Structure formats: C-alpha cells, structure tokens
Amino acid sequence: MKVYLWVAVVFLFSCSGGSGDSQPKVTLDTTPPQLILNGEDIVSIQQGETFNDAGVTANDDVDGDLTSAVLVEGEVDANVLGKYVLTYKVSDAAGNIATALTRTVIVVNDSLFLQVSIDTHGATIVDEPKILASMQMMSANETIYDGNIGIEIRGSSSQSFDKKSYGFETWDSDGEDMNFALANFPEEEDWIFYGPFSDKSLMRNVLIYQLSNEMGRYATRTEFSEVTINGEYRGVYVLMEKMKRDKNRVDVSKLKDDDITGGYIIKIDKTTGEAVGTDFSFSSLYDGFGESGGTQKIKFLYEYPDAEDLSDQQKAYIQGYYHGFEQALKSNQFTDATNGYQKYIDVPSFIDFFILNELSHNVDGFRISTFMHKDKGEKLKMGPIWDFNLAFGNADYCRGETTDDWAYKFNEYCPNDLSRVPFWWARLLEDPAFVTALQARWTELRGNVLSEAKVQSKIAAHSANLIYSNAVQRNFETFDVLGSYLWPNFFVGNTYEEEVDYLDDWVLQRMQWMDTAIANL
Structure with missing residues (x-):
C-alpha cells in the first residue's frame, strides 16, 4: 500500500487588503517494487543443454508491471561446468529499488567420468x-x-x-x-x-x-x-x-641372461609371508639409522622380474649393486663424484622423488610402496611414486598431519615402527652438491609445475568436476562417511567442500614451509 504524505506549500505574498491561504497537496512514492521469482531458486542443467531462464515478475503499486525493466546481472555458460548466480534487480520511476533476488544455476555432466x-x-x-x-x-x-x-x-x-x-x-x-x-x-x-x-x-x-x-x-x-x-x-x-615393466610404464629392458645389468624393478614395502624369505627379498647392510649391527634392516623386494624368474647370478648382481651403493654412501669419500654414491645412482631421479614425497609429507614415503628401477647399463633410479592416499595431511600418526616437518625423518618420530626409512636420505643431505642440486630443482619447479597457482588450480578443477558431475553426491550417498572418522584421518570435514578446503590450505602451507626449509638446508 502506498503511503501519502501531505506537504504544505506556503505562498507568502503581500498585497493590499489581505493574504492567501491555499495549500496544494503533493503525493510522494516511497514504496519499492516487488520481485517474484518464477520457478526454482536453484536450477541444475546438463552441460551443453540450452538454459532457458524462467526469470522474475516485477510489479509496482504506482508504475504497474515493471517486468520488462528488470536488469539481470550474471550469465550462464552452459558449456562450462560450474555454479552460476543470476541476480535480478529493478527500480520504479521514483527511484525506489526492489530487494534483489538471485537464482543459482549449476551446470553438471552426469556422464563426465x-x-x-x-x-x-x-x-x-x-x-x-x-x-x-x-x-x-x-x-x-x-x-x-x-x-x-x-x-x-x-x-x-x-x-x-x-x-x-x-x-x-x-x-x-x-x-x-x-x-x-x-x-x-x-x-x-x-x-x-x-x-x-x-x-x-x-x-x-x-x-x-x-x-x-x-x-x-x-x-x-x-x-x-x-x-x-x-x-x-x-x-x-x-x-x-598397474605398476609393471612396459615401454609406456616402467621403461626398463627385459632382463636377459646375457646382460644381467638390467632391467630390474625393486621395491621397499611391507613384508609378509613368503616375501620375508631370501628367495623373494634381500636385506640392506644397514638399518634405518645407518647402523650395520641393527636388527631392523631394510628389506628390498623383487618386483620385476618375479623372484622365481631370477637366476642366482641375477640376484647376486642386483644385491651387490645395492650393497655397493650403500657402502659408498657410508664411506668417508661418499661425496666423491667418481667413487662415491654418484657412481651408483641417478641423482636427479632421487631429487624429484624426494620433492614429491616431501611436498605431500607422505607418511608412507621412502619406506612403503617405494619403487626403484635399474635399466641395462644404467644407474639406479627412484620411482615411480606410488600410493599417496595417506599423504597431504591425511594421517593422524607419526606427524603425518604436519606441514612443518620432514617426512624423511620418520624414524625419529616413530622409532618403533617396523617399516623404516633407509638412512640414504639423511646422508645424501650431508652432501653440499646434492643440496645445491635439490635447491636449484625446487626453485625451478616452484616457477612452473609446483607454483601455488598451478597446484591449487588442479585441486579446484578436480573438485569442480567431481561436484558438478554429481559424482560426489552419488559417492557419499553410497558411503555415508562425511563427518565420520576413518582411519587414519587427521581432519574430519562435515562436507566434501570442507575436505577440499583442508587439502587446499594444507598444500599451500606445506609449499611455503618447504620454500624456507629447502633454502636453509
């Protein structure tokens, strides 16, 4: 209902014999129009589908139907997954502004994956x-x-x-x-x-x-x-x-009797059953702290070829190669470029492996699901990486959640754990040449692949695709675990968005800590 104000307009004038007393009445419009949303306030459409906006209806007590005067802010790109917000605004001839309304349009793709x-x-x-x-x-x-x-x-x-x-x-x-x-x-x-x-x-x-x-x-x-x-x-x-030897996967040569130098795929992993025996694995010369007399020596498992397909000569060769590397690393001349550890390993691969496990603070890193490979006539390389589901702050034990600790120091945090990190990494960081190469590589990667913008954009893109494909909704309707602790969660989010935000924030803090930590090695 309109409110009418009576305004007295006083005309003062002088004339012979009297004064005037007329008071004209003026009506002021102070009531804004009303907007009514047509249809739902949240609309979901399939990617590529034409979006037909149901719009709004606008009415004003004085000006009547103002629907044609409504302004719509925002737009919907039906070809791009995401959430779009349309805002509807209108004002009347007197300048009264209606309370704006919004419609959220979500572009999804149920068959994206x-x-x-x-x-x-x-x-x-x-x-x-x-x-x-x-x-x-x-x-x-x-x-x-x-x-x-x-x-x-x-x-x-x-x-x-x-x-x-x-x-x-x-x-x-x-x-x-x-x-x-x-x-x-x-x-x-x-x-x-x-x-x-x-x-x-x-x-x-x-x-x-x-x-x-x-x-x-x-x-x-x-x-x-x-x-x-x-x-x-x-x-x-x-x-x-699956991790296996293949020209498009782990590209090492097929091991033959006439050249026993490669290829091999070896892993450090949990040892159960037959894998404990010498027929299926061999031991490091040292425990995780670099002690030759220690009882918990690192076990190396044959991944390729299968243990039963390896000859005694081939086993002797690869065992001797590892032991030679470890002895060189423990020696007083370990930094010597010719006769030290560099004689045995591909240093750039070790550096990249270190960066990936430290970036994610993988609580299993360096000690479980840790693969290495050696091709014919070449040095030992680390990788490929494998199994990071407990990384990026997703473990509540042995400092797995922290952003400001070194993952390679796991043995210090959990000295009684049966699966230990080889002493290699601490020793390598005692070599100024290794540290300098690590610092240079980190700086290079931070300028491109590992820049905050690129890493966080990947997280944002994956989460958007998972959400706007409705896959997240279907997954957590099937497995109602949001808001519940699942071993070994450190953080428990009540929504999927909270889980993604935690990951995103954790990665940012980790990269910033590593900037300083690597520079100060």
Missing part, C-alpha cells in the same frame, strides 16, 4: 584368484570397452574398507590376457580400479601422479570413473595403470 558396469555372473570377487566377469566401459555416452575381464580385490589394509579396490586384466573370449587401450591409455592388459575411501577429497593420488608426470617422472595415468558392480553403484573410482 568413465561409467563402468561390471557383471560377475553370480560369482564373488575375492583376493586371488581373478574371476571371470564382463565389463562395459562408457566415455561420454559411447562404449569404449565391452568384453571380458579377470578381476580380484587388491590392497593391504584397504581390504578392510567397505569400498574395495580391484585389480583386473582385460581378457579375450578364451579368458586369455589381451592388451587393450582403455580410456586412451597406452594398450596393456593389467589395470587397477582404485577406490578412494579414507581420502574423502577423492583426489590425493590423482593429484600427486599428475604432478609427477608434469615433472617428467612417469607415474600411473589416471582417469576418474564411477563403478557399478552387479547392478549396485559402488562410487567414485580411479582407473589406473
């Missing part, structure tokens, strides 16, 4: 042996694989999770291994569906593997996927390449 459907034909997936199953994989609504696979549960402690990870092979109609280029990856037969569970950002492994590849160090290629097994949705997964 690989859509995978697996049918086990009534069989149960177990931890060995692989069982026959059928798999259909779709990308952008097009079928890119429709055939047999052999599938099994994989992992160690992760097998206790409600959300399992799987190893699988692409098989032909006869159940034989068959190379196939899944998701435009180089063709191979061995693959992994990794199911992020305790990592509620869903992206820690994907992030570090991408950074490694951009640094020029091969790490498994990744592709976000959504997996359904026997008609039951099982959440967000990551399609990954």
Whole structure:
C-alpha cells in the first residue's frame, strides 16, 4: 500500500487588503517494487543443454508491471561446468529499488567420468584368484570397452574398507590376457580400479601422479570413473595403470641372461609371508639409522622380474649393486663424484622423488610402496611414486598431519615402527652438491609445475568436476562417511567442500614451509 504524505506549500505574498491561504497537496512514492521469482531458486542443467531462464515478475503499486525493466546481472555458460548466480534487480520511476533476488544455476555432466558396469555372473570377487566377469566401459555416452575381464580385490589394509579396490586384466573370449587401450591409455592388459575411501577429497593420488608426470617422472595415468558392480553403484573410482615393466610404464629392458645389468624393478614395502624369505627379498647392510649391527634392516623386494624368474647370478648382481651403493654412501669419500654414491645412482631421479614425497609429507614415503628401477647399463633410479592416499595431511600418526616437518625423518618420530626409512636420505643431505642440486630443482619447479597457482588450480578443477558431475553426491550417498572418522584421518570435514578446503590450505602451507626449509638446508 502506498503511503501519502501531505506537504504544505506556503505562498507568502503581500498585497493590499489581505493574504492567501491555499495549500496544494503533493503525493510522494516511497514504496519499492516487488520481485517474484518464477520457478526454482536453484536450477541444475546438463552441460551443453540450452538454459532457458524462467526469470522474475516485477510489479509496482504506482508504475504497474515493471517486468520488462528488470536488469539481470550474471550469465550462464552452459558449456562450462560450474555454479552460476543470476541476480535480478529493478527500480520504479521514483527511484525506489526492489530487494534483489538471485537464482543459482549449476551446470553438471552426469556422464563426465568413465561409467563402468561390471557383471560377475553370480560369482564373488575375492583376493586371488581373478574371476571371470564382463565389463562395459562408457566415455561420454559411447562404449569404449565391452568384453571380458579377470578381476580380484587388491590392497593391504584397504581390504578392510567397505569400498574395495580391484585389480583386473582385460581378457579375450578364451579368458586369455589381451592388451587393450582403455580410456586412451597406452594398450596393456593389467589395470587397477582404485577406490578412494579414507581420502574423502577423492583426489590425493590423482593429484600427486599428475604432478609427477608434469615433472617428467612417469607415474600411473589416471582417469576418474564411477563403478557399478552387479547392478549396485559402488562410487567414485580411479582407473589406473598397474605398476609393471612396459615401454609406456616402467621403461626398463627385459632382463636377459646375457646382460644381467638390467632391467630390474625393486621395491621397499611391507613384508609378509613368503616375501620375508631370501628367495623373494634381500636385506640392506644397514638399518634405518645407518647402523650395520641393527636388527631392523631394510628389506628390498623383487618386483620385476618375479623372484622365481631370477637366476642366482641375477640376484647376486642386483644385491651387490645395492650393497655397493650403500657402502659408498657410508664411506668417508661418499661425496666423491667418481667413487662415491654418484657412481651408483641417478641423482636427479632421487631429487624429484624426494620433492614429491616431501611436498605431500607422505607418511608412507621412502619406506612403503617405494619403487626403484635399474635399466641395462644404467644407474639406479627412484620411482615411480606410488600410493599417496595417506599423504597431504591425511594421517593422524607419526606427524603425518604436519606441514612443518620432514617426512624423511620418520624414524625419529616413530622409532618403533617396523617399516623404516633407509638412512640414504639423511646422508645424501650431508652432501653440499646434492643440496645445491635439490635447491636449484625446487626453485625451478616452484616457477612452473609446483607454483601455488598451478597446484591449487588442479585441486579446484578436480573438485569442480567431481561436484558438478554429481559424482560426489552419488559417492557419499553410497558411503555415508562425511563427518565420520576413518582411519587414519587427521581432519574430519562435515562436507566434501570442507575436505577440499583442508587439502587446499594444507598444500599451500606445506609449499611455503618447504620454500624456507629447502633454502636453509
């Protein structure tokens, strides 16, 4: 209802015989128009779909229908995933401004990620042996694989999770291994569906593997996927390449009897069962503190070739090579470029491996899932990196959550842990030449691959894609774990956005600490 004010306008005048007393009445409009939103205030559309704005209706007590005068601020790009806000404003002829209204438009893509459907034909997936199953994989609504696979549960402690990870092979109609280029990856037969569970950002492994590849160090290629097994949705997964010798994976030569210098893939990992025996592994000359008399010496496991495929001569060679490296590293002449440790190792690969594990403060770093490889006639190289789901502040033990400690000093934080970091890293940092090379490499990377803007943009892009594909919603409806502690979470966010914000803030603080820490080595 309009409010009318009576305003007295007094005319003062002088004339012979009297004065005037007329008082004209003026009406002032002080009531703003009203905006009414047509349709919902939050609208979701598929990427590429035409957005038709339902708009608003505007009415004014004096001016009547002002809908045609409404101004809309903001715009929607239906081809780009994201959240867009439209703001509606209008004013009347008297200058009264209506209370603005907003509409949020979310552009999503339900088929953004690989859509995978697996049918086990009534069989149960177990931890060995692989069982026959059928798999259909779709990308952008097009079928890119429709055939047999052999599938099994994989992992160690992760097998206790409600959300399992799987190893699988692409098989032909006869159940034989068959190379196939899944998701435009180089063709191979061995693959992994990794199911992020305790990592509620869903992206820690994907992030570090991408950074490694951009640094020029091969790490498994990744592709976000959504997996359904026997008609039951099982959440967000990551399609990954299995670690193995291959020209497009770990590119080392096939080991032959006539040249025993390579290639080998060796790993430091948890030792259980047969892996403890000398037929399947060999020991360091030293424990994690560099003591030759220590009882907890580092174990090196044969990854490629399989232990049973190695001859005694080949085992003797690679064991001797490692022992020679360690002895050179422990010697008083360890910094000598000719006869010291540099005779045995590819220093740049060690530096990049160090940077990636320290950047993420990987609580398992250097001591579990730690791979190395040696090609024919070449030096020992570190990598590829593997398994960072407990990195980036996602562990509540042994200082795994901190941004201002060195990960390689794990033995000091948890001296009773059975899986120890080799003494190598502390000793390497005693060499001024190694430190200088590390500082130069860190400075170089901070100017490009590891700049704050580039790393944080990756986090933002992954989270946006996961959110605006509705994959996050489907995943956490299936596994209602947001706001709940899952071993070994340090931070527990109530929403997915809180989990991503924690990761983003943690990375920023870590990089800034490393700037100072590396400069002061």
